[in-house]
Amino acid sequence: MTEGTVPDLAIDEADLAIDGAWDDQAVERQPIALVDLLDRVLAGGVVLAGEVTLALADVDMVTISVRALVTSVSALAGQEQDRAP
Amino acid sequence: MSDQDVPAQPSPGPDAIWVYAVARGGTLAEREAGVSRPDDGSGTNEPLAGIAGRPVRLVTATDLTAVVSPVDLAEFGEEPLRRNMEHLPWLEAVARMHHDVVSAVAKMTAVVPMRLATVYRTDLGLARMLGQRRSDFLAVLGNIAGRSEWGVKAYVEAGGDLATPPADRGSGVAVTPGSGAAYLSKRRAELTAAEGARKAAVASAKRVHAELAGQAVAAALHRPQDPRLSGTGSRMIMNATYLVDDRDRVSFAARVRRAALMNPSMRLELTGPWPPYSFVAPEPGAQTIGAGASR
Numbered sequence: 001m002t003e004g005t006v007p008d009l010a011i012d013e014a015d016l017a018i019d020g021a022w023d024d025q026a027v028e029r030q031p032i033a034l035v036d037l038l039d040r041v042l043a044g045g046v047v048l049a050g051e052v053t054l055a056l057a058d059v060d061m062v063t064i065s066v067r068a069l070v071t072s073v074s075a076l077a078g079q080e081q082d083r084a085p
Numbered sequence: 086m087s088d089q090d091v092p093a094q095p096s097p098g099p100d101a102i103w104v105y106a107v108a109r110g111g112t113l114a115e116r117e118a119g120v121s122r123p124d125d126g127s128g129t130n131e132p133l134a135g136i137a138g139r140p141v142r143l144v145t146a147t148d149l150t151a152v153v154s155p156v157d158l159a160e161f162g163e164e165p166l167r168r169n170m171e172h173l174p175w176l177e178a179v180a181r182m183h184h185d186v187v188s189a190v191a192k193m194t195a196v197v198p199m200r201l202a203t204v205y206r207t208d209l210g211l212a213r214m215l216g217q218r219r220s221d222f223l224a225v226l227g228n229i230a231g232r233s234e235w236g237v238k239a240y241v242e243a244g245g246d247l248a249t250p251p252a253d254r255g256s257g258v259a260v261t262p263g264s265g266a267a268y269l270s271k272r273r274a275e276l277t278a279a280e281g282a283r284k285a286a287v288a289s290a291k292r293v294h295a296e297l298a299g300q301a302v303a304a305a306l307h308r309p310q311d312p313r314l315s316g317t318g319s320r321m322i323m324n325a326t327y328l329v330d331d332r333d334r335v336s337f338a339a340r341v342r343r344a345a346l347m348n349p350s351m352r353l354e355l356t357g358p359w360p361p362y363s364f365v366a367p368e369p370g371a372q373t374i375g376a377g378a379s380r
Contacts, residue, residue, distance in 0.1 A: 022342030024334045027355050035314050039307045041180050044362030045200035052204040
């Protein structure tokens with residue numbers, strides 16, 4: 001899609017500019033969500049056969065971590081409910 | 086996996102080497118006198134600390150340099166690693182420290198990030214592996230130099246949630262007890278509408294992905310994240326990531342912004358810049374948009 005084919009939108013752009021959600025500098029300053037980080041460090045990166053971690057390369061570590069994460073989030077949610085009056 | 090949920094309690098043992106990233110030899114070597122955080126103008130070039138606060142150093146083999154730090158085998162050996170990876174606070178701490186080092190060196194030069202938990206016993210073993218994979222590393226380094234990864238996630242807002250009956254949503258519409266047929270009919274119509282909205286959003290997400298991929302050097306799709314993790318009741322339909330020339334970052338962010346404006350049926354989120362984690366593996370992810378969204 002080229003610049004010319006997209007019509008300008010009559011939308012109040014201030015609505016979107018407030019939180020800097022689309023400014024590359026502002027985005028860079030956002031804290032990193034753990035789940036976004038795990039997507040990358042567990043599923044991305046080069047897999048080198050480490051001397052120690054050779055066998056870990058065979059494990060679907062994303063599955064492990066997401067299970068751990070979901071379990072943990074559920075546990076936290078349960079605690080919140082327990083505390084609710 | 087073992088059901089034991091006890092993090093390994095290390096009594097200090099022999100060290101192994103945790104590998105963060107690999108760069109071209111020389112690009113980091115001139116900073117070898119203490120690998121430092123990029124100069125932020127404060128004049129204090131503090132040395133870079135790795136996992137457990139231990140000092141980051143370089144291992145050079147042929148024309149490649151690996152960024153490493155020592156780790157305790159009692160905690161990072163194969164068996165303790167398997168247990169510890171299941172322990173979320175441990176995993177989070179290690180993932181964040183790994184990322185801190187990778188992104189710090191990625192600000193200095195092009196680096197290939199390693200997958201979490203790449204551990205060697207000796208410098209020699211690591212150097213041997215670098216030698217064996219030399220041409221792969223050089224090819225990837227050539228592809229990522231001057232580029233960064235940006236993530237774009239698309240969500241369908243509440244209302245596209247098929248799992249929640251209307252009464253649970255606090256929609257304000259009272260369901261008269263006894264009007265079972267009316268309820269079912271209304272519920273069916275809602276499900277049809279929600280499924281229609283989801284399909285429309287998936288189609289929009291595919292168009293957005295195609296357009297953004299056209300602005301990027303490469304694109305990849307991660308598995309959509311579990312709806313329980315967003316905590317908002319919205320459903321992720323796209324978890325995409327793009328390799329973008331650093332000189333195009335402003336215009337890429339503007340493209341994402343415009344896609345958000347033009348597609349009000351979904352919510353877009355931009356993250357980055359990331360070191361190129363998703364663009365260094367030989368085979369890119371084979372996810373498709375919409376797959377897994379109905380899990």
